[in-house]
Amino acid sequence: MNLVQSSKIVAMLAGVMMLAACAGSTESTSVTTDTGPSYAAGSQEAFLDAVGARGDHVYFAFNRHDLNSQAQAALGQQAAWLMQNPSATVRVAGNCDERGTREYNLALGARRANSVKDYLVSLGVDPSRVETISYGKERPECIASNEECWAINRNGVTSVTNGPSS
Amino acid sequence: MLDLKTKHRNGMKIGAILVALFGLLLAPVRAEEPLHVDITEGRVDPLPIAVPDFIGKDRREISAGSSLASVITNNLKRSGLFQPIDPRAFIERPSDFDTLPRFQDWRIIDSDALVTGQVVYQDDGRIRVEFRLWDVVRDQQLVGKRYYTTPENYRRVAHLISDEIYERLTGEAGYFDTRVVYVQESGPKNNRRKRLAIMDQDGFNSAFLTDGNNLVMTPRFSPTSQEIAYLSYVNEKPRVFLLNIETGQQEVVGDFPGMTFAPRFSPNGDKIIMSLERSGNSDIYAMDLVKRRSTRLTDHPAIDTSPSYSPDGRYITFNSDRSGRQQLYVMRADGTDVRRISFGEGKYATPVWSPRGDLIAFTKILNGRFYIGVMRPDGNPKTERLLTESFLDEGPTWSPNGRVLMFFRQTPSEVDGSGGTVRLWSVDLTGYNLRPIATPGDASDPAWSPLIK
Numbered sequence: 001m002n003l004v005q006s007s008k009i010v011a012m013l014a015g016v017m018m019l020a021a022c023a024g025s026t027e028s029t030s031v032t033t034d035t036g037p038s039y040a041a042g043s044q045e046a047f048l049d050a051v052g053a054r055g056d057h058v059y060f061a062f063n064r065h066d067l068n069s070q071a072q073a074a075l076g077q078q079a080a081w082l083m084q085n086p087s088a089t090v091r092v093a094g095n096c097d098e099r100g101t102r103e104y105n106l107a108l109g110a111r112r113a114n115s116v117k118d119y120l121v122s123l124g125v126d127p128s129r130v131e132t133i134s135y136g137k138e139r140p141e142c143i144a145s146n147e148e149c150w151a152i153n154r155n156g157v158t159s160v161t162n163g164p165s166s
Numbered sequence: 167m168l169d170l171k172t173k174h175r176n177g178m179k180i181g182a183i184l185v186a187l188f189g190l191l192l193a194p195v196r197a198e199e200p201l202h203v204d205i206t207e208g209r210v211d212p213l214p215i216a217v218p219d220f221i222g223k224d225r226r227e228i229s230a231g232s233s234l235a236s237v238i239t240n241n242l243k244r245s246g247l248f249q250p251i252d253p254r255a256f257i258e259r260p261s262d263f264d265t266l267p268r269f270q271d272w273r274i275i276d277s278d279a280l281v282t283g284q285v286v287y288q289d290d291g292r293i294r295v296e297f298r299l300w301d302v303v304r305d306q307q308l309v310g311k312r313y314y315t316t317p318e319n320y321r322r323v324a325h326l327i328s329d330e331i332y333e334r335l336t337g338e339a340g341y342f343d344t345r346v347v348y349v350q351e352s353g354p355k356n357n358r359r360k361r362l363a364i365m366d367q368d369g370f371n372s373a374f375l376t377d378g379n380n381l382v383m384t385p386r387f388s389p390t391s392q393e394i395a396y397l398s399y400v401n402e403k404p405r406v407f408l409l410n411i412e413t414g415q416q417e418v419v420g421d422f423p424g425m426t427f428a429p430r431f432s433p434n435g436d437k438i439i440m441s442l443e444r445s446g447n448s449d450i451y452a453m454d455l456v457k458r459r460s461t462r463l464t465d466h467p468a469i470d471t472s473p474s475y476s477p478d479g480r481y482i483t484f485n486s487d488r489s490g491r492q493q494l495y496v497m498r499a500d501g502t503d504v505r506r507i508s509f510g511e512g513k514y515a516t517p518v519w520s521p522r523g524d525l526i527a528f529t530k531i532l533n534g535r536f537y538i539g540v541m542r543p544d545g546n547p548k549t550e551r552l553l554t555e556s557f558l559d560e561g562p563t564w565s566p567n568g569r570v571l572m573f574f575r576q577t578p579s580e581v582d583g584s585g586g587t588v589r590l591w592s593v594d595l596t597g598y599n600l601r602p603i604a605t606p607g608d609a610s611d612p613a614w615s616p617l618i619k
Contacts, residue, residue: 063491065446091402098576101515101529101560102383102611103428104485104492106397106404107441107448107469110425114446133402134425134443138381143355143586145557145578 042085044160050081051158058116060154063100065111067119071156075116078158079123089162092116094134095141097150102136109134116156131161183323184314202335212249213278213335215242216302218256220283220295221263230285230293230320237324238281240368241342242331244592245570246599251277263296272302279308281331292316295323299331309334321370329617341565342367345615346572347385347394347411348590350374351608355579355586362396364411367565367614369604375411384428384561387615390435394613395419397427406440408455420453420460428471433479439463441471450484450501463501474518474526475499476543483507483517483526483543494528496543507545516561519543522568525595529560529573538562538573538593553597563614570594572603574610 039045048056051074058071067075082088094113096105113132121127142149217239220231242248258271263284272280283297298310309330313323322343329340350363350372362382365372375394376382385396392412397404406419406429419426422442429440436456441448450464450473464470468488475482483496494508494517508514512532519526520540530537530552536559542549558576565571572592579586588610590603603609 098558099534100531101472101485101492103441103472104469104487104515106425106427107443107471110443110448111446111469118446132446133404135381138358138360138383140356143579143583144581145586146581 042088042160046085047078047081047088047090047158047160050084051077056158058156059151060112060156062097062150062154063108065094065108065115067115072119075119076123079120079125082120082125082129087162088160089129089131090158091131091133091161092120093139093157093159094132095139095153095155095157096137097153098137098140098145099150100137105136106134109136112154112156116158183319183326185326186312202337212247214251214276215248215279215281215331216251216253216256216272216275216277217242217281218253218260220285220297221260222285224287226317227285227287227293230317231283234283234285234295234320234324234327235281237321237368238328238331241325241328244368244601245332246594246596246601247332247336251275263298267300267302269300269302269305272300277302279331279335281327283327287317288314293320295320295327297327297330299334321366325366325368338569339567339617341567341570341614341617343618344566345618346563346590346603347375347387347613347615348605348609349383349385349611350605351588351610352378354583362394362409363605363609365605372606375409384611386430386613388431388435389433389616390431393435395429395431395438395440397429406438408438419455420458422460426451428473430474432475433477439473439475439482441473450482452499461501463497463499464504472516476519477521477523481519481543483519485515485517492531494526494541496545505545507541507543508550509545509547510550518562518564520564520568521566524568527562527564527571529562536560538571540571540595551597553593553595554591554600559591561611563612565614566616572612572614574612576610 055074055077058074092113094109096109113134117130117132120130140153142152217235219235222228222231239250243250255275258268260282267280280300280302281297286294288294292314294314296312299308301308315323325343328342332340344367345364346367347364350361351358353359359378360382361378362375362385363372364375381399383397385394387394394409395406398407404425406426407416408419409416419438425443427441429438431438438453442451447467448469448471450470452461452463466488468486470484470486472485473482480499481496482499485492486495492513492515493506494514495504495506497504512530514528514530516529517526525540526543527540530539535555537552538554538559539550539552556575557578559573562571562573570592572590574588575591576588577585588608590605590609590612592603593600
């Protein structure tokens with residue numbers, strides 16, 4: 001099965017199971033690949049393919065840790081994949097923009113990571129499969145000091161921690 | 167294993183220095199007010215002082231004497247309280263340490279104080295350094311001391327002499343014979359490497375304490391021992407660690423189920439207060455390092471972090487957003503009697519109690535700008551004073567005499583990756599003496615040591 005096919009199927013399953021299909025799931029089918037080696041089920045690569053472009057990320061408003069509808073839709077996709085891959089465990093990293101102080105942002109990042117975890121658990125994921133970590137403002141993805149980058153850097157990122165590697 | 171870099175360990179050791187007071191050279195006293203620098207005024211006139219090169223007989227003594235005078239001059243100048251006079255203006259060139267200076271030659275160039283000294287190599291390879299501080303206005307010796315140490319330890323002797331001068335002329339303890347532990351940063355902003363490092367307060371003798379394999383931040387000096395508490399992401403588990411900078415021994419503080427962070431020592435060094443995060447909520451705990459027991463001090467669904475003891479150990483100031491935004495609070499050391507002390511506009515963070523007990527330093531965020539400020543612990547908004555302002559000023563730490571703050575300043579970064587430098591700065595309580603600290607590369611999270619004993 002190639003990348004495109006698998007992502008379509010997982011996206012479909014997600015829609016049925018969670019009643020939470022969104023534009024993101026069809027966008028994910030635009031992921032293209034050549035005929036390189038395929039990944040194993042339950043791997044980080046499989047997860048990224050299933051949740052779609054940036055589907056491993058949810059984004060937060062300034063100094064907030066509540067989830068908007070877009071974030072909830074993305075987490076619906078993540079939860080669906082986790083239900084399909086019951087042996088997979090994940091780590092959720094909470095991140096902040098640079099416009100706060102270091103120690104407060106560590107605490108805020110922990111809040112964000114736990115918002116993500118709590119929502120996944122509310123969708124049926126066993127809490128023991130989800131660990132959290134806060135990086136505060138230490139792991140910016142976008143480097144410029146402007147509003148666009150700060151919005152990108154206020155996030156929670158889910159990644160598979162135990163899956164087989166491709 | 168943890169990531170201590172052992173090869174620098176010997177560099178951490180503080181060389182032994184023998185000190186002795188010696189007799190005054192007496193001259194008839196002129197009837198003038200004694201020399202005194204008032205460091206509490208909002209804006210002081212720096213005291214003119216002359217620090218000629220210390221006397222030496224041969225090339226290596228002359229070279230050492232010049233280095234000593236240069237370190238002392240730099241210390242005094244950076245304090246903002248002294249105005250060292252350009253040596254090119256000197257009339258007298260001291261050549262005999264045990265002869266009275268020609269006071270009129272120093273008065274003529276408007277010097278109020280004079281430091282003379284000499285360096286003598288000993289048969290055992292050590293150096294003997296002697297200095298005298300003179301009141302040029304009253305023709306009087308104020309202090310004189312003699313030190314024995316190894317030649318490579320000359321900077322430390324210069325710092326000790328600087329502290330003697332500072333103390334004699336201001337009436338308060340100095341802070342030059344101290345070190346600063348900080349985080350050295352390298353690499354692009356989205357892949358930053360951070361290492362613990364330590365240096366003298368003037369930026370010299372910088373050495374790494376960790377190798378950068380683990381993310382580290384917020385180091386803090388023990389008030390009583392050569393230990394540092396800091397946050398490290400060993401095995402991707404953020405926990406507070408203790409590092410002994412003389413032995414290199416390193417241990418995790420306590421056995422907690424969640425992230426521990428924001429550590430600080432109690433004034434007598436027997437406890438660490440810090441935040442513990444569980445299920446996304448951060449509260450403040452005290453960890454008794456002797457009994458190995460932790461006590462919960464706050465229990466609130468809001469973020470409680472950045473705790474700092476008062477110097478008498480009876481109170482703790484901390485940062486909480488329980489009012490809806492970040493504010494500063496004070497509570498008793500047992501966690502009771504919590505009251506808010508910050509009431510100005512904007513958000514407040516990183517409160518740190520002055521070693522003198524009279525002020526709390528903080529970071530303030532208002533309208534997209536960051537400030538370093540101080541306020542009294544009683545919560546009177548009129549006592550708030552802002553000392554610095556920039557795109558990002560954060561994390562003040564006090565000099566041991568409670569007169570100077572060091573902090574870090576980050577500049578904005580551009581889309582192309584330029585900018586975004588992070589450097590250490592110091593400012594005194596007047597707010598008029600803002601100075602960069604020279605570090606090898608980017609630096610953040612400074613923590614000032616107590617006076618070295």
